[in-house]
Amino acid sequence: MKLLHLYHDIMNLYGDYANVSAMRRILEKSGAQVSVDRISPGENADFADYDFIYIGSGTERNQRVVLEDLRKYADALKSAVDSGTVVLMTGNSFEMLGKTLTDAKGNTVNGLGFFDFTVTEQNKTRVTGDVIYTCDFLTQPLVGFVNKCSEIKGISEPLFRVTMGPGDFDGSREEGVRMRELFGTHLTGPVLIKNPHLLTYLAEKILGKAPADDWLVSERAGYQITLRELKRRNEGA
């Protein structure tokens, strides 16, 4: 199996790289031979080769640098998505797939246009918070953290429902996007380690069979404690 970690050095702001480590581990534990390619801006990748593509979060300035580089892959990425390749984009990386992105000074650039949403950043208040999200394809909720300065409008089919924490925009109870097996969410950091059930869900899609999951012991215990702490906080607040 081949994994692609796109922009591994410049879009890696919150320990996001560990999502690729976790995916590699579960695939290997399930018997697969796994290789990981790490690509920087200015380099080239053939998207048709990969079983899993990942991009993490970056600073606003770095995301704009990466967006210009990503344009050369727009058609290849779309083909990969259309053919059912599993793609995970966390933090502000999935913002690049929308119609437009407007920075805090009001400068607007076009996104790749996979979706109709628009992104607007501000530079006054950081939107941060621990979150609990739910969705139809997982029985247990997701936990994690959002760290952004943008709001997103115009998502018709959201990925998650918000139980606690920030959504797409102030007051929104929805978060993220999905297209075939592409998942885009503002959750930051090692999302697949904090949520072992999301890891096994994606690994099953990649493998075409249930992955080995008996080794996820401290991951599952850590998830339960985080969920307990967040629920306690959410009910107390």
Add this chain to the structure above:
Amino acid sequence: MKKFFTILICKLLRFAGKLIGKGSSKPGQVALKLCPDILSRVQLPKYIIAVTGSNGKTSTVEMIAHILTKNGKTVAWNREGSNQIEGVTTLVLDSATLGGRVKADILLIESDERFARYTFRYIHPTHYVITNLYRDQLTRNGHPEWVYDALLDSITDGTQLILNADDPLVSSFAQGRKDVVWFGADKLSSDTEELQSVYNDGAYCPICKAPMTYTTHHYNHIGHYACTKCGYKRQNTRYTITSVDLDKGEMTIDGKHTITLALKSLYNIYNILSAYTVASIVGIDGAQIAADMNNYVLKNGRVITFELGSRRGTLLTSKHENSISYDQSIRVASAYKEGCDVLIIVDAVSRKYFTSDVSWLYDIDFEMLNSDNVRQIVLAGTYVNDLVTRFSYTDIPSERIKSFEDIGEAVDHLNSDRSEYIYAITCFSDKGKFLAKVREV
């Protein structure tokens, strides 16, 4: 009259607060309510020295105050580290006469990075030290460039910037400014050619975002860098660490002043250098500063030695949500040649606000503990499972790792007849839970 009463009330509240052991931000908060522009109505001393940055603020300010006081200057400074506008207001008004004149030769302010723009709207520093910008408390701070933008708003004309040349983002505050003094380190014997870090915040130029190259790394992305495209590069320094020997515990500044280190860490040498730089600019002789810094032990309680049964150890207070702070502590432990056990506690991520986020664990270079010097690793606290998971992504053999959710059980485990020295690594938010179970010496 309003000024008089505001100062009086602030002083009274401060006096009363001290008696009952309250912190130093409340009096300033009340004063700012009574008279929002009070800080621009007071008469300030000739030197207003501000210090900000992710790490080392409190230690640097303490060292500067120590040197200046030793050399006969009167210094008003926020020794309790209340570093937002309220705490600074308390400091200024409590140091002022009722007429509003600050009775000190030097006003020395430690400032929070994100709130500096509010504080320095009223008080324009004559000298402004920026130590470094790291990934620090990102659940509140966003990221280093976000903090950079907030700090940029706090810099006013007429201020001399005193910048760490070895931090590429900090050094870029000099863009478009003339009055800048740089401090930094020459290539040191402890340097590495390759980056020693899980991530690389020096990979891309802060100005043009082209790739950067390094000729040497002091630690993490701190070193001698140059952009491959726009010409942005590390500046020559006016005040310089010319050599360091961490084994011996010595550093030399400007090739002539050698200082014995009470704490043998790279952090400490940068803090000493920034204090040296400020004191020199104020006019203190270099040899005198070096003498005052010789063997200087910080009083802010961040490094505490302890006994546990027959064992001895050191608590290295490190900041949760700050991977470089942890890397520094881990480096100290892994360099301990006589052999040590290491305890790491993550129980409350922060003491000031709630978060369950442990993403920052993945930015810490725990692999450094995979050293012959480190014998046993003990993990503890509410988030112990997350620590165990994080360590599973290192090559450290799992049989060397013990884990306990309960801090007391972890301490009991360490209270054995093992002879290894103990390094306890944890944050302000969790260190009290540990210290309650050992004897400070």
